[in-house]
Amino acid sequence: MAPVTTGQKKSPKSRPSARPLKRKRDEEDLDNLIQQVQDINVRESDYDTFARLPLSQPTASGLEASHFKNLTDIQKKGIPHGLKGSDILGAAKTGSGKTLAFLVPVLENLYRKRWTDLDGLGALILSPTRELAIQIFEVLRKIGRYHTFSAGLVIGGKSLQEERERLGRMNILVCTPGRMLQHMDQTAAFESDNLQMLVLDEADRIMDMGFQSTVDAIVEHLPKERQTLLFSATQTKKVSDLARLSLRDPEYVSVHEAASSATPSTLQQNYIVTPLPEKLDILWSFLRANLKSKILVFFSSGKQVRFVYEAFRHMQPGIPLMHLHGRQKQTVRLDITNKFSATKNSCLFATDVVARGLDFPAVDWVIQLDCPEDADTYIHRVGRTARYERDGRAVLFLEPSEEEGMLKRLEQKRVVVEKINVRQKKQQSIKNQLQNMCFKDPELKYLGQKAFISYVRSIRIQQDKEVFKLNDLPLEEFSASLGLPGAPKIKFLKGDNAKSLKNAPRQAVSSSGEDDSDTEAKLRKNAVKTKYDRMFERTNQDVFADHYAKLVDDGNNGEVKKTQNVNEENDFLSVKRRLSDASSIDGESSENAMTQTSGQRKNAMAPLVVDSKRKEKLLKSKKKLLKLKDKGKKLVYDSEGNPHEVYELEDEAQFKQRGPAPSQQAKFLAAEQERLQTADLADKQAAKAKKKEKREKRKARERNAAESEELEEGAGAAILVPDEEFEGGVGEDAGFDAIAREDAVDEEGGREVPAKKRRKKWFEDDLGDETQSKHHKRRKHDDVTMQEPETLEDLEAMASGLLG
Numbered sequence: 001m002a003p004v005t006t007g008q009k010k011s012p013k014s015r016p017s018a019r020p021l022k023r024k025r026d027e028e029d030l031d032n033l034i035q036q037v038q039d040i041n042v043r044e045s046d047y048d049t050f051a052r053l054p055l056s057q058p059t060a061s062g063l064e065a066s067h068f069k070n071l072t073d074i075q076k077k078g079i080p081h082g083l084k085g086s087d088i089l090g091a092a093k094t095g096s097g098k099t100l101a102f103l104v105p106v107l108e109n110l111y112r113k114r115w116t117d118l119d120g121l122g123a124l125i126l127s128p129t130r131e132l133a134i135q136i137f138e139v140l141r142k143i144g145r146y147h148t149f150s151a152g153l154v155i156g157g158k159s160l161q162e163e164r165e166r167l168g169r170m171n172i173l174v175c176t177p178g179r180m181l182q183h184m185d186q187t188a189a190f191e192s193d194n195l196q197m198l199v200l201d202e203a204d205r206i207m208d209m210g211f212q213s214t215v216d217a218i219v220e221h222l223p224k225e226r227q228t229l230l231f232s233a234t235q236t237k238k239v240s241d242l243a244r245l246s247l248r249d250p251e252y253v254s255v256h257e258a259a260s261s262a263t264p265s266t267l268q269q270n271y272i273v274t275p276l277p278e279k280l281d282i283l284w285s286f287l288r289a290n291l292k293s294k295i296l297v298f299f300s301s302g303k304q305v306r307f308v309y310e311a312f313r314h315m316q317p318g319i320p321l322m323h324l325h326g327r328q329k330q331t332v333r334l335d336i337t338n339k340f341s342a343t344k345n346s347c348l349f350a351t352d353v354v355a356r357g358l359d360f361p362a363v364d365w366v367i368q369l370d371c372p373e374d375a376d377t378y379i380h381r382v383g384r385t386a387r388y389e390r391d392g393r394a395v396l397f398l399e400p401s402e403e404e405g406m407l408k409r410l411e412q413k414r415v416v417v418e419k420i421n422v423r424q425k426k427q428q429s430i431k432n433q434l435q436n437m438c439f440k441d442p443e444l445k446y447l448g449q450k451a452f453i454s455y456v457r458s459i460r461i462q463q464d465k466e467v468f469k470l471n472d473l474p475l476e477e478f479s480a481s482l483g484l485p486g487a488p489k490i491k492f493l494k495g496d497n498a499k500s501l502k503n504a505p506r507q508a509v510s511s512s513g514e515d516d517s518d519t520e521a522k523l524r525k526n527a528v529k530t531k532y533d534r535m536f537e538r539t540n541q542d543v544f545a546d547h548y549a550k551l552v553d554d555g556n557n558g559e560v561k562k563t564q565n566v567n568e569e570n571d572f573l574s575v576k577r578r579l580s581d582a583s584s585i586d587g588e589s590s591e592n593a594m595t596q597t598s599g600q601r602k603n604a605m606a607p608l609v610v611d612s613k614r615k616e617k618l619l620k621s622k623k624k625l626l627k628l629k630d631k632g633k634k635l636v637y638d639s640e641g642n643p644h645e646v647y648e649l650e651d652e653a654q655f656k657q658r659g660p661a662p663s664q665q666a667k668f669l670a671a672e673q674e675r676l677q678t679a680d681l682a683d684k685q686a687a688k689a690k691k692k693e694k695r696e697k698r699k700a701r702e703r704n705a706a707e708s709e710e711l712e713e714g715a716g717a718a719i720l721v722p723d724e725e726f727e728g729g730v731g732e733d734a735g736f737d738a739i740a741r742e743d744a745v746d747e748e749g750g751r752e753v754p755a756k757k758r759r760k761k762w763f764e765d766d767l768g769d770e771t772q773s774k775h776h777k778r779r780k781h782d783d784v785t786m787q788e789p790e791t792l793e794d795l796e797a798m799a800s801g802l803l804g
């Protein structure tokens with residue numbers, strides 16, 4: 001139970017017995033619980049209600065207060081193994097209750113180990129997205145409200161420093177991999193040596209390419225002796241992943257392997273075949289016909305989401321529209337997630353950022369306007385509806401060229417989808433409206449162009465070429481259907497990799513390099529020219545800036561003019577001028593600049609290529625040009641006082657004697673790496689030892705203080721009052737932080753005694769007492785339903801505050 005000290009004083013007579021008695025009883029209960037867990041027979045599991053499971057009182061009460069009574073299939077199979085400490089590889093359909101399947105064992109296993117603040121981090125829960133991490137954290141808050149563990153959410157969006165200060169004291173952390181690793185590498189006070197459990201929710205996504213190396217690095221920081229739980233809706237038993245996470249004889253807990261379909265039976269799944277240029281018409285007509293529904297529409301990129309959202313918003317379909325994609329600020333994303341969860345009828349346009357794990361209540365329709373990259377993504381997307389025994393419908397839009405390939409992929413994953421047709425009579429064309437809007441509003445047109453480009457790129461980078469066939473797409477008509485006057489020109493990178501590009505959306509997809517010739521040629525025809533296209537096509541680009549003309553017009557400009565003339569014949573992207581010497585920058589005569597040979601140059605710098613307006617401007621600023629000047633050289637002196645370069649070239653013959661250059665290079669790199677690793681290890685060990693010493697000292701101090709306090713109050717001066725504990729709001733207030741009561745009353749005399757000053761909670765600011773007590777009272781009434789954060793700020797405060 002949550003050890004909340006009430007501050008009540010007992011008479012000297014009663015003092016000696018109360019606390020030790022209670023402690024003894026608790027110890028006995030705990031021993032019983034440990035025994036019961038040992039006795040669990042996982043093969044004959046008949047635990048169909050939480051009440052029948054051997055659970056601690058705080059967890060049982062938390063589950064009951066959150067209205068969880070019966071176990072779902074994955075919980076029936078997973079929780080007993082989890083309680084017994086086994087590693088788990090869990091797979092179950094979307095919406096089948098996997099979150100509790102790992103949260104219950106987390107709380108219970110730490111509880112049975114008598115985990116306290118002083119023991120540090122006990123469980124680490126990794127989630128691939130921030131939204132999912134927040135959702136897991138909220139469920140943890142609910143069911144863990146009567147525990148005294150401290151729990152935190154580490155998802156970025158807060159300053160590293162702010163999180164850092166609180167991180168050291170957390171028992172359970174829910175986090176995204178990137179941010180966690182950042183702390184592990186940079187936060188000295190963060191320790192995971194004691195970690196007991198590692199959980200990966202949506203494990204397959206976390207083990208996906210984008211996260212692989214991050215997860216590897218995180219795991220390196222964790223102790224090998226730990227329990228590891230992996231859960232996902234679409235999991236494979238990839239041996240390499242298991243080895244990487246050092247799972248020990250994992251229990252394969254799968255509740256849909258034998259099922260005929262990989263998706264919930266309450267989900268009705270259909271697909272329609274529609275040419276790309278008609279997609280938006282159909283989507284629009286669909287929305288108009290379903291104004292009283294909650295609809296989630298998936299697109300393959302954020303830019304499409306933005307364009308369709310903006311365009312449809314202007315056209316007012318009659319249903320509230322929202323949009324969500326990875327480029328929005330975290331606070332905005334949270335806000336939209338909450339709003340969409342709360343509404344009954346609305347439509348959310350989104351990317352795959354919400355495809356996994358998010359538990360929006362009562363979604364009626366999941367529409368996949370763009371074909372998912374694979375069958376797993378399909379399963380996760382449709383899993384946003386038909387959750388926990390509810391009904392739901394999903395419709396996949398397929399381009400004729402995608403139909404055969406995608407259906408094959410779905411079949412391989414035991415996903416059964418039925419074809420339906422669109423009623424032509426009800427289909428409304430919005431092409432003209434969109435064209436009109438794009439014509440009037442250049443911003444919208446710009447969004448449309450971006451949307452077009454990102455769609456084409458998304459198809460190009462797909463790995464499954466049996467499904468995605470860029471050359472078969474009617475791109476010109478598609479661009480017209482977006483309201484654009486022509487298909488924008490697109491350039492692609494050579495040999496780009498689908499997943500790494502998808503996982504690095506912020507990485508600019510450079511347009512330099514080589515193009516996809518066929519498509520490019522196709523697209524170049526009738527291409528819409530952007531501001532930049534026009535800029536590069538300007539015929540008078542090579543007209544010198546005034547400043548530069550003056551600079552070179554110093555009597556002897558024949559050379560420059562010659563260069564200029566030669567360049568004029570080149571293509572528009574060719575180099576117009578080269579300034580190749582610092583002296584010209586310093587304003588010395590251009591003649592010098594142009595006639596100096598490389599042998600003459602002492603402080604040679606990389607040639608400055610003047611091929612754009614920006615660079616021409618640069619010529620006007622001496623300060624900026626100075627940056628291009630060669631910096632001074634570092635020399636080292638030998639014992640005789642002769643100067644040497646830091647790295648001097650050795651004699652070639654000598655060099656060759658030591659073997660071929662690549663092998664020497666490899667050797668050098670290996671040696672350097674080893675040197676760095678050794679140094680790093682030593683640093684880490686020293687830092688750890690220091691921290692450990694500090695922690696030991698702190699523990700000893702706190703123990704001494706606790707003991708002397710106990711002695712002072714007389715043994716057992718403060719007692720536990722179970723019913724009131726809950727009201728006092730152990731976990732209710734601050735997650736799982738314990739608090740001391742304020743309004744303590746002396747039992748004997750009924751006299752009010754000054755309350756021990758309690759620690760300020762995350763939701764409190766410096767309010768007056770009255771306001772605080774009102775606040776406190778309000779929360780008391782909320783103890784059963786668990787107060788939800790009302791605003792984004794509340795949630796933010798909660799996220800950061802619980803780290804304290």
Ligand SMILES: Nc1ncnc2c1ncn2[C@@H]1O[C@H](COP(=O)(O)OP(=O)(O)OP(=O)(O)O)[C@@H](O)[C@H]1O
Nearest residue numbers: 070071072094095096097098099233357359383388
């Ligand atoms: N034992 C239970 N009794 C009643 N409702 C439950 C139970 N377990 C889970 N739920 C509810 O079912 C819904 C889905 O649960 P959860 O989010 O854990 O599913 P999931 O399997 O993780 O889904 P996904 O694969 O999409 O992440 C939630 O709304 C949750 O509150």
